[in-house]
Amino acid sequence: MQPIQAPYPATRLRRLRQNAGIRGLVRENHLSAADFIWPVFVRDGEGIVEEIPAMPGVMRRSVDKIVDVAIEARDLGIGAICLFPYTGLEERTEDCAGAWDPENHVNRAIRAIKAAVPELVVMTDVALDTYNINGHDGFVVDGQIINDRTVDALVKMSVEQARAGADIIGPSDMMDGRIGAIRAALEAEDFQNVMILSYAAKYASAFYGPFRDAVGASGALTGDKKTYQMDPANSDEALRLVARDLGEGADMVMVKPGLPYLDICRRVKDTFGAPTFAYQVSGEYSMIKAAAAQGMIDEDRVMMESLMAFKRAGCDGILTYFAPAAAKLLQS
Ligand code: PBG
Numbered sequence: 001m002q003p004i005q006a007p008y009p010a011t012r013l014r015r016l017r018q019n020a021g022i023r024g025l026v027r028e029n030h031l032s033a034a035d036f037i038w039p040v041f042v043r044d045g046e047g048i049v050e051e052i053p054a055m056p057g058v059m060r061r062s063v064d065k066i067v068d069v070a071i072e073a074r075d076l077g078i079g080a081i082c083l084f085p086y087t088g089l090e091e092r093t094e095d096c097a098g099a100w101d102p103e104n105h106v107n108r109a110i111r112a113i114k115a116a117v118p119e120l121v122v123m124t125d126v127a128l129d130t131y132n133i134n135g136h137d138g139f140v141v142d143g144q145i146i147n148d149r150t151v152d153a154l155v156k157m158s159v160e161q162a163r164a165g166a167d168i169i170g171p172s173d174m175m176d177g178r179i180g181a182i183r184a185a186l187e188a189e190d191f192q193n194v195m196i197l198s199y200a201a202k203y204a205s206a207f208y209g210p211f212r213d214a215v216g217a218s219g220a221l222t223g224d225k226k227t228y229q230m231d232p233a234n235s236d237e238a239l240r241l242v243a244r245d246l247g248e249g250a251d252m253v254m255v256k257p258g259l260p261y262l263d264i265c266r267r268v269k270d271t272f273g274a275p276t277f278a279y280q281v282s283g284e285y286s287m288i289k290a291a292a293a294q295g296m297i298d299e300d301r302v303m304m305e306s307l308m309a310f311k312r313a314g315c316d317g318i319l320t321y322f323a324p325a326a327a328k329l330l331q332s
Contacts (some may be wrong), residue, residue, distance in 0.1 A: 029311040031304070033077040033330055037123060037277070038323035040069050041214055042105045043086040054210035055282055056289045058321050060086045066109045070117040076327035079317060080121035082170060083109055085130045086216050096131040096139070100156035107164040114165035123197065124161040126154050126182070127173035135212070135221030137173040137228060145227055151178045158182045162191040170254075172199040174228040183249035197277060198250035201238035201264055204229035207257045207283030214282065238264045239271055246274055254319070257281040259306060262313040269314030278310050279319040300329060 005011040016026050041052070041060040048062040061069065066083075073081050085106045091098065098104050110122055127137040128150065134140050138150035150173065158169045169186075171178050179198050186194050204226045212221060230237060242253050253272070255264045256279035269276045288306065292299030303322050310318045320326070 029308060031307055031311060031326070031330065033323075033327035034079045035311070035317045036078050036307075036323035036327060037080045037082050037317060037319040038069075038073055038078050039082045039084060039319055039321060040066065041084050041086050042066055042109045044091070044105055052210070052214045054213040055286055055321065056293065057325075058214065058285070060214065063105055063108045063112060067112050067116045070113040070120050072324060074117050074120050076324060076331070078323050078327050080123050080168065081113075082123040082125065082168075082319060084125050084215055086214065087130050088216050089133075089220060092131060092133045092216075092220060094133050094139075096128040096153060098131040099128055099153060100160045102160050102163065107160055110161065110164040110166050121167045122165065123168035123170050124158075124166045126158050126161070126169055126171040126178075128153060128157075129173075129221075130215045133220065136223075137225065138175055140222075143223075147175050148177070150175050151181050154178050155181050155185045159185050159189055159191075162186060162189065162194045166194065168195045168197050168252075170197045170199065172202065172256075174199070174202050174225075174230075177248075179245045179250050180248035195251040196249065197252040197254055198245040199256055199279070200242045200245040200250065200253040201261075201268065202229050202254070202256045203232050203261065205232065205257050205260075205281070205283075207260065207281045209283050210286045211282035232260075235264060235267065239267060242268050242272060242274075246272060251275065252277060252316075254279055255315075257284060258310060258318065258320075259284055262309060265310065265313040265315050275316045276314060277317045277319060278313070278315045280306065280310070280322070282321070285321040300325075304329065 016022055043060045043062055045062040046064055049059050049065050052058050052060060083106050113122055129135055129137045136145055138145040161169060245253060252275040254277040255261050255268060258278040258280040265278050288302050291297045303326055307318055307326055
């Protein structure tokens with residue numbers, strides 16, 4: 001694009017900023033509740049709604065309390081919800097069998113939501129970390145993360161989620177070859193319409209800190225995830241990963257974390273034109289909440305500005321813990 005403009009004073013760029021009416025008319029990007037995917041944490045037990053200490057305002061809920069969230073999401077016009085399990089240390093095992101148990105909290109929550117609010121789009125998380133004794137996204141053998149056996153487990157996990165009624169499968173594990181394997185299994189099991197939103201460009205980030213508290217992994221994780229998640233120094237590699245995952249049958253792709261990686265969002269959107277999402281992760285959320293609680297920033301305005309930044313960077317949608325708060329503000 002080559003902007004053409006007369007020299008000053010024929011061109012005065014402030015003309016188009018002089019009042020709210022004209023600013024609205026020339027606004028390039030718009031946010032709506034339909035752009036949001038709301039991450040929701042599910043745990044065992046009954047009648048539980050507990051706040052996550054490191055994420056003010058974000059709750060863990062037992063399965064019986066999840067339908068309330070689904071109704072709220074539907075009523076606010078939120079695009080989708082994404083379920084994450086919280087599993088205490090005592091529920092975690094080395095074989096991660098809970099991950100593909102049809103009766104695990106997530107699968108029970110999907111069925112409850114689909115029974116009560118069938119039109120709400122439900123996304124899941126596919127990775128072993130929330131079931132693994134050591135907090136890793138894959139099986140660990142002799143200190144190594146084993147790729148191909150992990151992919152077999154992720155396939156079983158995905159198929160059970162699809163069977164429970166999930167609309168979008170979200171592999172967040174960063175193993176090689178999992179998108180193709182999951183896609184083939186979904187086709188073979190007659191789940192042609194189940195979508196895959198691949199966490200294609202997922203970085204080994206310190207911004208995930210509060211989430212690991214949220215899912216009960218903080219105490220569990222041994223070592224780091226640098227042998228499978230991306231090096232924050234890399235950008236071309238993100239394009240190779242996205243190309244690979246689209247080539248294996250992903251319907252949509254994700255960049256994660258969000259704000260620190262907007263350059264990656266823009267490159268991915270410009271290069272592939274595929275539906276592109278960003279995850280405004282737990283650390284991004286908690287930083288805004290903490291600064292606002294200290295009176296250092298205006299929470300609502302910073303929230304909306306941060307969400308608009310994703311649209312400007314080319315994202316079609318945003319996974320954000322702010323989804324309900326932002327949706328309410330957009331309605332008012
Ligand atoms: C792991 C997973 C993580 C998040 C979503 N899925 C953490 C990790 O990779 O350790 C982070 C989300 C957030 O920080 O909000 N499968």
